[in-house]
Amino acid sequence: MKTVAELNDIVKQVRRDIVRMVHAVQSGHPGGSLGCAEYFTVLYQNTMSHSAVPFNMDGKNEDVFVLSNGHISPVFYSTLAHSGYFDKSELATFRKLESRLQGHPATEEGLPGIRIASGSLGQGLSVSVGIAQSKKLNKDAHNVYVLMGDGELQEGQNWEAIMYAGHNKVDNLIATVDFNKAQIDGSTTDIMGFHELNSKFESFGWDVMEMDGNDVESVNAGLEEAKTRSGNGKPVVIIMKTEMGNGVDFMMGSHKWHGIPPNDEQLASALDQNISTIGDY
Amino acid sequence: MVNTEVLEKKDTRSGFGAGLLELGKTNPEVVALCADLTGSLKMNAFEDEFPERFFQAGIAEANMIGMAAGLATGGKIPFTGTFANFSTGRVYDQIRQSVAYSEKNVKICASHAGLTLGEDGATHQILEDIGLMKMLPNMVVINPCDYNQTKAATIAIAEHHGPCYLRFGRPKWPVFTDPNQKFEIGKAWTIQEGTDVTIFATGHLVWKAMEAANELEQQGLSVELINIHTIKPLDDAAILKSAAKTGCVVTAEEHQMNGGLGDSVCQLLARNTPTPVEMVAVNDQFGESGKPEQLLDKYGLGTVDIVNAVQKVITRKNG
Numbered sequence A: 001m002k003t004v005a006e007l008n009d010i011v012k013q014v015r016r017d018i019v020r021m022v023h024a025v026q027s028g029h030p031g032g033s034l035g036c037a038e039y040f041t042v043l044y045q046n047t048m049s050h051s052a053v054p055f056n057m058d059g060k061n062e063d064v065f066v067l068s069n070g071h072i073s074p075v076f077y078s079t080l081a082h083s084g085y086f087d088k089s090e091l092a093t094f095r096k097l098e099s100r101l102q103g104h105p106a107t108e109e110g111l112p113g114i115r116i117a118s119g120s121l122g123q124g125l126s127v128s129v130g131i132a133q134s135k136k137l138n139k140d141a142h143n144v145y146v147l148m149g150d151g152e153l154q155e156g157q158n159w160e161a162i163m164y165a166g167h168n169k170v171d172n173l174i175a176t177v178d179f180n181k182a183q184i185d186g187s188t189t190d191i192m193g194f195h196e197l198n199s200k201f202e203s204f205g206w207d208v209m210e211m212d213g214n215d216v217e218s219v220n221a222g223l224e225e226a227k228t229r230s231g232n233g234k235p236v237v238i239i240m241k242t243e244m245g246n247g248v249d250f251m252m253g254s255h256k257w258h259g260i261p262p263n264d265e266q267l268a269s270a271l272d273q274n275i276s277t278i279g280d281y
Numbered sequence B: 001m002v003n004t005e006v007l008e009k010k011d012t013r014s015g016f017g018a019g020l021l022e023l024g025k026t027n028p029e030v031v032a033l034c035a036d037l038t039g040s041l042k043m044n045a046f047e048d049e050f051p052e053r054f055f056q057a058g059i060a061e062a063n064m065i066g067m068a069a070g071l072a073t074g075g076k077i078p079f080t081g082t083f084a085n086f087s088t089g090r091v092y093d094q095i096r097q098s099v100a101y102s103e104k105n106v107k108i109c110a111s112h113a114g115l116t117l118g119e120d121g122a123t124h125q126i127l128e129d130i131g132l133m134k135m136l137p138n139m140v141v142i143n144p145c146d147y148n149q150t151k152a153a154t155i156a157i158a159e160h161h162g163p164c165y166l167r168f169g170r171p172k173w174p175v176f177t178d179p180n181q182k183f184e185i186g187k188a189w190t191i192q193e194g195t196d197v198t199i200f201a202t203g204h205l206v207w208k209a210m211e212a213a214n215e216l217e218q219q220g221l222s223v224e225l226i227n228i229h230t231i232k233p234l235d236d237a238a239i240l241k242s243a244a245k246t247g248c249v250v251t252a253e254e255h256q257m258n259g260g261l262g263d264s265v266c267q268l269l270a271r272n273t274p275t276p277v278e279m280v281a282v283n284d285q286f287g288e289s290g291k292p293e294q295l296l297d298k299y300g301l302g303t304v305d306i307v308n309a310v311q312k313v314i315t316r317k318n319g
Helices: A004-025 A030-035 A037-047 A070-082 A088-093 A124-137 A156-167 A188-192 A197-203 A216-229 A264-272 B012-026 B044-049 B061-073 B089-101 B129-134 B147-159 B205-218 B236-246 B261-271 B292-298 B303-318
Strands: A064-067 A144-149 A173-179 A207-212 A236-241 B009-011 B030-034 B054-056 B077-083 B107-111 B140-142 B164-167 B172-174 B189-192 B197-201 B223-227 B230-232 B249-256 B277-282
Touching: A004 A030, A004 A037, A004 A070, A004 A088, A004 A216, A004 A264, A030 A037, A030 A070, A037 A070, A037 A144, A037 A216, A064 A070, A064 A124, A070 A088, A124 A144, A124 A156, A124 A173, A124 B061, A124 B089, A156 B061, A173 A216, A197 A207, A197 A236, A207 A216, A216 A236, B009 B012, B012 B030, B012 B044, B012 B077, B012 B107, B012 B147, B030 B044, B030 B061, B044 B054, B054 B061, B061 B077, B061 B089, B077 B147, B089 B129, B107 B147, B129 B140, B129 B164, B129 B230, B129 B249, B129 B261, B140 B147, B147 B164, B189 B205, B197 B205, B197 B236, B197 B261, B197 B303, B205 B223, B205 B249, B205 B303, B223 B236, B230 B261, B236 B249, B236 B261, B249 B261, B249 B303, B261 B277, B277 B303
Parallel strands: A064 A144, A144 A173, A173 A236, A207 A236, B030 B054, B030 B077, B077 B107, B107 B164, B140 B164, B197 B223, B197 B249, B249 B277
Antiparallel strands: B009 B172, B140 B230, B189 B223
């Protein structure tokens, strides 16, 4: 288990990776990626039991993670690199021709750590339910973790999966909603409000938790709590409050950095705010 | 040539059900998912015998396809079952991203394809599914012609690692293929050899093509009849060889002309040895309610339509 100080060091490095990757190709999605740096870091460093080498596509006898909102691929790739799935130097190939680090996560190029393509929203929860069911058939007691965006919950397929998982007591599934209340066109409240999100999940038979997603201690405790709640006849969902662009002051408090890269000056400012800890790629 | 006198009739979907049951007994990794059409898809026997490996998805096809991708990720061999319309058009993006692009070993099994589902009408009579599926990289597309071939194909796709689309239908249809056949994906089956014309037929229209071939033989024509049960990957060599021999081609399928078997055959011939082709298929129309035979006749997919297409293409060849 990594300490809070160690986790925070990795988070800072992940933030640097995110802004550098997106800046280098002047494309990609920094806002949501930055908001989830703490979640990814804690999940891969402390919460999950998982094997980077060898990477096994079937994920048998280990915890499995699925990213449903695939556009936050920078935080996913950086996390995988810092968890030993591939060398961090490969982060420099992000979104470039012939790269394994596609704009949105994909399996076709064989990047270790990716088990399903995502990017077209609303599909990851269904896939996670299927992996969870395969674990039950295989008598594998490990969990399946999935991250979804809050805007993504507007996709109807999620509610098919939420209904299915509740009805069928898929209790080896720990879903997290990145509740940053923002999507490309503006705030989720303006575009399509959730109103009572917790009670929606509850009414479908889910065990609902909340956690602060931008504090590693809170994330660490929350994910440990979620683990203890799994296996009790209900799928678990964590409503994780985050700030889009967290850790880079000029990207915070706005949906505008959803899919916009920083320019040279903005990059310098973002890096000044997050001094290198374990080394740049 | 198979005897076209009165034969036993069985629905191809029951061939799927029988194949799936056999797979359940022989391959413990095979699992099945159904979107509230277990009886229609003939999946009841599998559900009864292997309840722990059967997943009732409810009327939620998108989630069913996603779950199948997940089960495949975990090492299972999932077979999804619903009507062809709900198996393809309704869930196209789920198949594209979570199955085809992600290279998942999912078998999408689709009943009630084409006009021959009959009275339910055009909402359910999908005639575009072969085209939708064959355009997806990594996807194998199979449309067997009778009960026995459907059963054999069901068993065969479990052995193939990768996404497959298996298309079959609702009506009871003559059973004329070998019950003990070994189904080879991508391998055309020459039903009879001939020299004047080649008919490439798939699905239910293979039987219609056999009836047509009999009639044409009585007119003194020598017909080569080849069953293309696998539309993708296409058996290029068999098609080019036969077209070179007979010099003219008719394709026959229960599908739109756009995107179907005929479209694939024409592309192949145009790029290699341009050959006169007539296509027996639905020409850019939706279907309607009616009895299967009435619909095949109205939309130009009857035995007489194949006969007429052969005569026309031979005239073109000789002209």
